[in-house]
Amino acid sequence: MSSVQIECVAREGCRIGESPVWDEKESALLCVDITGRKVCRWSWVTKQVQAISVDAPVSSVALRKSGDYVITLGTRFAALKWKEQLVTTIAQVDKDKPNNRFNDGKVDPAGRYFAGTMAEEIRPAVLERHQGSLYTLFSDLSVVKHFDQVDISNGLDWSLDHKTFFYIDSLSYSVDAFDYDLQTGKIGNRRSVYRLEKEESIPDGMCIDTEGKLWVACYDGGRVIRLDPETGKRLQTVKLPVDKTTSCCFGGKDYSEMYVTSASDGMDKEWLSRQPQAGGIFKITGLGVKGVPPYPFAG
Numbered sequence: 001m002s003s004v005q006i007e008c009v010a011r012e013g014c015r016i017g018e019s020p021v022w023d024e025k026e027s028a029l030l031c032v033d034i035t036g037r038k039v040c041r042w043s044w045v046t047k048q049v050q051a052i053s054v055d056a057p058v059s060s061v062a063l064r065k066s067g068d069y070v071i072t073l074g075t076r077f078a079a080l081k082w083k084e085q086l087v088t089t090i091a092q093v094d095k096d097k098p099n100n101r102f103n104d105g106k107v108d109p110a111g112r113y114f115a116g117t118m119a120e121e122i123r124p125a126v127l128e129r130h131q132g133s134l135y136t137l138f139s140d141l142s143v144v145k146h147f148d149q150v151d152i153s154n155g156l157d158w159s160l161d162h163k164t165f166f167y168i169d170s171l172s173y174s175v176d177a178f179d180y181d182l183q184t185g186k187i188g189n190r191r192s193v194y195r196l197e198k199e200e201s202i203p204d205g206m207c208i209d210t211e212g213k214l215w216v217a218c219y220d221g222g223r224v225i226r227l228d229p230e231t232g233k234r235l236q237t238v239k240l241p242v243d244k245t246t247s248c249c250f251g252g253k254d255y256s257e258m259y260v261t262s263a264s265d266g267m268d269k270e271w272l273s274r275q276p277q278a279g280g281i282f283k284i285t286g287l288g289v290k291g292v293p294p295y296p297f298a299g
């Protein structure tokens with residue numbers, strides 16, 4: 001596809017940019033800088049980034065039905081009032097694991113906030129293993145744990161018919177699927193739908209398009225890949241000018257643009273001088289496919 005274009009829209013220099021989410025009401029892209037401890041909002045209109053600093057690693061952000069946002073902050077689910085720059089705790093997890101923090105999170109089609117945890121990294125992909133779990137925050141603000149023994153809880157999304165939940169534990173180098181019960185939010189019957197090839201490196205964030213295909217950002221792979229979860233085949237590779245591509249979402253007018261976040265943590269001076277846009281936010285146009293609007297947290 002020769003019409004694919006890639007532009008760095010914000011040279012934010014994020015340490016670990018993550019969790020891009022399109023905010024239609026604001027015509028803006030939300031994302032976080034995990035170790036930079038910031039929630040960022042890039043305006044499609046002004047092309048400027050506003051950022052709110054927080055007091056712990058912030059690993060994901062989501063829309064909220066009642067307005068404003070919800071975030072995962074340290075080991076807490078929290079509410080974020082943007083204008084007031086006010087953060088209030090909703091619930092805490094992994095209380096027995098002081099070295100843990102949340103990682104990627106996303107809201108399901110019924111308005112439940114799914115997010116997983118991991119041990120804090122010593123350096124990228126180096127950490128105490130099997131410390132993470134996957135959780136759901138329900139609209140009544142109760143929390144349920146689905147499973148533990150996770151290394152790096154990462155990308156997640158749901159199939160278009162809402163019957164399948166897709167999930168990535170990065171160090172498994174696999175994109176997994178579960179049967180999904182939208183009524184209860186329960187998952188089961190885990191299986192792998194795609195195993196990454198060596199040059200694709202580490203699977204990180206992901207999103208689904210309106211054809212039901214998955215887009216996965218490859219950390220250290222400098223690319224996003226499009227996968228068919230039915231056949232287990234890779235359909236497309238889009239390379240980016242930075243190695244540490246962390247996550248992707250669709251946004252812009254009618255969700256026809258893709259936004260990709262990236263990281264700079266773990267890169268030395270020489271590497272950074274070769275990739276000065278590391279930590280920036282990228283826009284991909286001309287993919288010829290659209291995305292699904294994000295679901296707001298119902299609580």
Ligand SMILES: O=C(O)[C@H](O)[C@@H](O)[C@H](O)[C@H](O)CO
Binds near residue numbers: 034121152
């Ligand atoms: O962005 C994330 O999801 C993690 O917080 C990162 O630390 C990377 O994914 C990890 O380093 C890759 O292995």
Ligand SMILES: [Zn+2]
Binds near residue numbers: 018155
């Ligand atoms: Zn991630």
